Amino acid sequence: xxxxxxxxxxxxxxxxxxxxxxxxxxxxxxxxxxxxxxxxxxxxxxxxxxxxxxxxxxxxxxxxxxxxxxxxxxxxxxxxxxxxxxxxxxxxxxxxxxxxxxxxxxxxxxxxxxxxxxxxxxxxxxxxxxxxxxxxxxxxxxxxxxxxxxxxxxxxxxxxxxxxxxxxxxxxxxxxxxxxxxxxxxxxxxxxxxxxxxxxxxxxxxxxxxxxxxxxxxxxxxxxxxxxxxxxxxxxxxxxxxxxxxxxxxxxxxxxxxxxxxxxxxxxxxxxxxxxxxxxxxxxxxxxxxxxxxxxxxxxxxxxxxxxxxxxxxxxxxxxxxxxxxxxxxxxxxxxxxxx
Amino acid sequence: xxxxxxxxxxxxxxxxxxxxxxxxxxxxxxxxxxxxxxxxxxxxxxxxxxxxxxxxxxxxxxxxxxxxxxxxxxxxxxxxxxxxxxxxxxxxxxxxxxxxxxxxxxxxxxxxxxxxxxxxxxxxxxxxxxxxxxxxxxxxxxxxxxxxxxxxxxxxxxxxxxxxxxxxxxxxxxxxxxxxxxxxxxxxxxxxxxxxxxxxxxxxxxxxxxxxxxxxxxxxxxxxxxxxxxxxxxxxxxxxxxxxxxxxxxxxxxxxxxxxxxxxxxxxxxxxxxxxxxxxxxxxxxxxxxxxxxxxxxxxxxx
Numbered sequence: 001x002x003x004x005x006x007x008x009x010x011x012x013x014x015x016x017x018x019x020x021x022x023x024x025x026x027x028x029x030x031x032x033x034x035x036x037x038x039x040x041x042x043x044x045x046x047x048x049x050x051x052x053x054x055x056x057x058x059x060x061x062x063x064x065x066x067x068x069x070x071x072x073x074x075x076x077x078x079x080x081x082x083x084x085x086x087x088x089x090x091x092x093x094x095x096x097x098x099x100x101x102x103x104x105x106x107x108x109x110x111x112x113x114x115x116x117x118x119x120x121x122x123x124x125x126x127x128x129x130x131x132x133x134x135x136x137x138x139x140x141x142x143x144x145x146x147x148x149x150x151x152x153x154x155x156x157x158x159x160x161x162x163x164x165x166x167x168x169x170x171x172x173x174x175x176x177x178x179x180x181x182x183x184x185x186x187x188x189x190x191x192x193x194x195x196x197x198x199x200x201x202x203x204x205x206x207x208x209x210x211x212x213x214x215x216x217x218x219x220x221x222x223x224x225x226x227x228x229x230x231x232x233x234x235x236x237x238x239x240x241x242x243x244x245x246x247x248x249x250x251x252x253x254x255x256x257x258x259x260x261x262x263x264x265x266x267x268x269x270x271x272x273x274x275x276x277x278x279x280x281x282x283x284x285x286x287x288x289x290x291x292x293x294x295x296x297x298x299x300x301x302x303x304x305x306x307x308x309x310x311x312x313x314x315x316x317x318x319x320x321x322x323x324x325x326x327x328x329x330x331x332x333x334x335x336x337x338x339x340x
Numbered sequence: 341x342x343x344x345x346x347x348x349x350x351x352x353x354x355x356x357x358x359x360x361x362x363x364x365x366x367x368x369x370x371x372x373x374x375x376x377x378x379x380x381x382x383x384x385x386x387x388x389x390x391x392x393x394x395x396x397x398x399x400x401x402x403x404x405x406x407x408x409x410x411x412x413x414x415x416x417x418x419x420x421x422x423x424x425x426x427x428x429x430x431x432x433x434x435x436x437x438x439x440x441x442x443x444x445x446x447x448x449x450x451x452x453x454x455x456x457x458x459x460x461x462x463x464x465x466x467x468x469x470x471x472x473x474x475x476x477x478x479x480x481x482x483x484x485x486x487x488x489x490x491x492x493x494x495x496x497x498x499x500x501x502x503x504x505x506x507x508x509x510x511x512x513x514x515x516x517x518x519x520x521x522x523x524x525x526x527x528x529x530x531x532x533x534x535x536x537x538x539x540x541x542x543x544x545x546x547x548x549x550x551x552x553x554x555x556x557x558x559x560x561x562x563x564x565x566x567x568x569x570x571x572x573x574x575x576x577x578x579x580x581x582x583x584x585x586x587x588x589x590x591x592x593x594x595x596x597x598x599x600x601x602x603x604x605x606x607x608x609x610x611x612x613x614x615x616x617x618x619x620x621x622x623x624x625x626x627x628x629x630x631x632x633x634x635x636x637x638x639x640x641x642x643x
Contacts, residue, residue: 051546051550052549052550053546053549053550072549073546073549073550074549074550074551074552074553074554078550079550079551080546080547080550082543082546082547083543084541084543086541086543086544086546086547087547088544088547088548088561088562089566090565090566099548099551099553099561100551100552102561103548103551103552103553103554103557103561104552147547147551148550148551151551151552
């Protein structure tokens with residue numbers, strides 16, 4: 001099967017900055033593919049290369065096996081949902097949605113009909129005559145989605161589409177986007193800096209850092225088997241031991257990661273747990289999150305690690321507060337070995 | 341009262357603070373500016389006694405009747421209006437590519453260079469520029485000389501033979517006056533247009549291309565409609581400045597009167613203040629008509 005999108009050794013340089021640095025990957029048709037990374041990691045640059053707003057300095061971008069490196073955006077069968085939605089302020093909602101067919105020469109009755117269908121699809125059937133400025137953020141987001149989908153693209157690009165929405169609306173839209181993608185069966189490429197969003201929606205996630213892909217894997221694998229310390233920290237908020245710290249704890253310089261929920265906290269005065277790896281330190285903060293608490297412990301080696309403790313365990317640790325000396329312990333198999 | 345107590349006083353009473361800020365400029369605006377304007381308008385409802393040449397201070401529409409019924413006066417209004425429309429259209433056409441480049445493509449030093457370049461002529465005396473243009477456009481001027489060297493004298497002669505707008509030389513024809521007007525008011529069109537285009541987010545243009553619009557379609561469907569508020573603002577400048585100007589028509593161009601010259605002559609040598617006032621109402625009315633047409637076409641919807 002031909003990949004929906006393929007990058008072959010793609011680089012894009014702005015001045016001294018390698019925004020995209022020799023990146024290669026392939027996205028399967030119908031896949032929900034997330035590009036995850038902090039700002040400036042190259043994920044949005046990659047999206048722009050797929051959309052055609054930018055061309056690579058080196059390498060090739062292929063859409064369905066065709067090299068499109070020099071094809072302008074208006075000749076690509078790809079549509080984008082922009083971070084700021086980019087709705088045309090001088091057009092009504094219906095005119096916005098009908099814009100794609102309009103510039104492709106579809107007659108006005110047909111395109112109005114199709115635009116109405118698309119608005120129904122995103123549950124905005126009644127808002128067609130309003131202006132974008134009269135809509136809420138969530139509604140604008142849906143208009144942007146309807147406008148991008150009306151051309152029936154093979155690939156839909158989403159650039160942090162939920163970034164401007166509040167938490168509750170964001171979670172609703174995540175579910176809705178995912179089910180929409182399943183129903184339409186088109187390829188979604190989803191750019192986000194929110195690892196929760198990427199993990200919960202995507203079939204596969206590419207984690208970007210400094211213009212390169214650190215790891216490309218399914219969400220579960222990314223979370224349980226992070227390949228690098230960057231992925232361990234960014235995706236799982238895991239505790240990472242590299243170099244001297246790894247040496248001090250395990251006796252080997254091989255870096256490793258332990259997720260906060262795998263760490264137990266013990267009073268230093270209590271007998272040390274048997275058969276587990278141990279690191280000693282001092283509690284510097286306790287954040288209460290309801291079902292669990294996050295304990296920040298400054299290890300004697302200097303790093304601050306965090307342990308996620310259930311409410312039940314917290315109760316048994318009654319009396320421990322900021323400043324108390326503790327031991328952290330974890331089962332040997334919970335440590336994930338990282339590439340150095 | 342100490343400064344501190346005064347600060348607290350105004351901080352606790354925001355309306356007093358607002359009043360302190362606004363009263364002096366509003367007094368100026370209300371009395372000196374609007375007051376004199378209304379005094380002028382009131383003058384237009386008087387008329388001059390034809391025998392004594394004295395102003396009769398009784399409300400009458402006689403002056404306006406004189407304005408709209410005497411063919412010479414109507415000619416002046418039509419001539420000025422025609423020039424203002426032509427100048428506005430020409431300014432808009434010339435300014436659009438320049439403003440687009442300044443707002444969308446120029447970066448850093450290039451952008452500063454363009455903004456300074458557009459405003460630089462405004463740092464020079466208006467009169468100096470008008471007289472300089474008269475020399476440039478004269479029969480033996482540099483423009484005629486360059487055209488002659490290029491063997492294009494026939495082109496200039498053909499243009500000057502055009503009925504109505506031609507004349508013996510550029511400096512004594514409406515074509516020459518038009519060139520000077522466009523030169524003078526172009527910055528007033530470029531700057532608001534560039535400001536309007538600067539406010540258009542780049543993502544709108546990308547979205548248009550993304551949805552399948554070729555650059556020409558994006559320009560027509562997105563850039564142009566969003567530049568319209570800027571064009572409207574700029575055209576109010578070019579239109580009203582042309583309607584009111586009296587120096588350019590008296591230094592460059594054919595001998596026919598323009599509204600501004602008529603106001604100057606009537607209130608000065610002729611001493612007919614009511615007619616001068618009535619003539620100065622004409623641009624105000626024309627601008628109102630222009631703005632309501634612009635509004636109907638949605639020029640201000642995106643504001």
